[in-house]
Amino acid sequence: MPELPEVETVRRALEPALMGARINRVELRRKNLRFPFPEKFQSRLKGRRIALLSRRAKYLLITMENAEVLIIHLGMSGRLTLSCTPDARSKQNNTTTDPGDPKHDHVVFHLSNQMKLTYNDPRRFGFMDLVPTQQLENHKMFRALGPEPLGNSFSSNHLVQRAQGRKTDLKAFLLDQRTVAGLGNIYVCEALHRAGLSPRRSAGTLATKRKTPSKWSAALVPSIRDVLNDAIAAGGSSLKDFQKPDGALGYFQHNFDVYGREGKPCHRQSCTGTVRRITQAGRSTFYCPRCQR
DNA sequence: CATGCCCCCTGCACGC
DNA sequence: TGCGTGCAGGGGGCAT
Structure with missing residues (x-):
């Protein structure tokens, strides 16, 4: 489920509880998620103090004081839940919400501040890794990542340059993490709708003959940024199972203009179109054929 | 290099 | 109630 906005939401929710805390113990309830846990995962984390929480694309990064980074990817169904240990709960009046089916609690980080952080992931498409900070950029999953959509190096020039001569459709182009890092199925659909661009249009058409951004590609970058910031x-967005680590729900799903709205009226002011669902690259695309060209 | 397809895994909604 | 089918927010790996 988690695309960039959900991972960023998780990061922000965890930050106050995790910053400066020490990892007392890592409880592993299986030996792998999508991939095996790295060598000596538990012992390398034990006793470490958390120095920084950050995010790159859809990856949550937890940097330890000893300059090792815990990389967490939530896959499709991964969830991080923060809760108090029973001891702390009796002292304070903390409530902890719906931890999900405990049989899918695969990792529990026991912290020095009486909190615990539980990773739950029914489908196990997520993974964790632990690498020296220095090696992060060379990590297999990070090497080819494109720019952060909310960062300075993401521009229409970048998009146009990458789109040059590409016949692949805009949907696949934007879903490709090498183009821009962090968009997934929902936010690509939403961004294209905001930009008035059809997901079926070929990426190469973002450029004009003079290789300068067309007016369409100029609209795309702000649309992407806006939808991510709004989310x-x-x-x-809370669809089936996304919750913030404290159990609260996001509510951006109520603001979708196209995603999941097949057959419903287009939300664009004065557009009379109807949202359509098609399949691209084996995944659902929602768009308005009337105002998205 | 670019593109298209299959796969990993579980849960859930749906139709019969 | 039970069963089969298709679908789900991701992304690696492979053949072409």
């Missing part, structure tokens, strides 16, 4: 402000 982050709403605490992400």
Whole structure:
């Protein structure tokens, strides 16, 4: 489920509880998720103090004081839940919400501040890794990542340059993490709708003959940024199972213009179109054929 | 290099 | 109630 806004929401929710805390113990309830846990995963984390929580694309990064980074990817169904240990709960009046089916609690980080962080992931498409900070950029999953959509190096020039001569459709182009890092199925659909661009259009048409950004590609970057910022402000989108680590739900799903709205009227002001669902690269695309060209 | 397809895994909604 | 089918927010790996 988690695309960039959901991961960012998780990061922000965890930050106050995790910053400066020490990892007392890592409880592993299986030996792998999508991939095996790295060598000596538990012992390398034991006793470490958490120095920084950050995010790259859809990856949550937890940097330890000893300059090792815990990389967490939530896959499709991964969830991080923060809760108090029974001891702490009796002292304070903390409530902890719906931890999900405990049989899918695969990792529990026991922290020095009486909190625990539980990773639950029914489908196990997520994974964790632990590498020296220095090696992060060379990590297999990070090497080819494109720019952060909310960062300075993401521009229409970048998009146009990458789109040059590409016949692949805009949907696949934007879903490709090498183009821009962090968009997934929902936010690509939403961004294209905001930009008035058809997901079926070929990426190469973003450029004009003079290789300068067309007016369409100029609209695309702000559309992407806006939809991501709006979603982050709403605490992400809660579809089937996304919750913030404190159990609260995001509410951006109520603001979708096209995603999941097949057959419903287009939300664009004065557009009379109807949202359509098609399949591209084996995944659902929602768009308005009337206002998205 | 670019593209298209299959796969990993579980849960859930749906139709019969 | 039970069963089969298709679908789900990701992304690696492989053949072409």
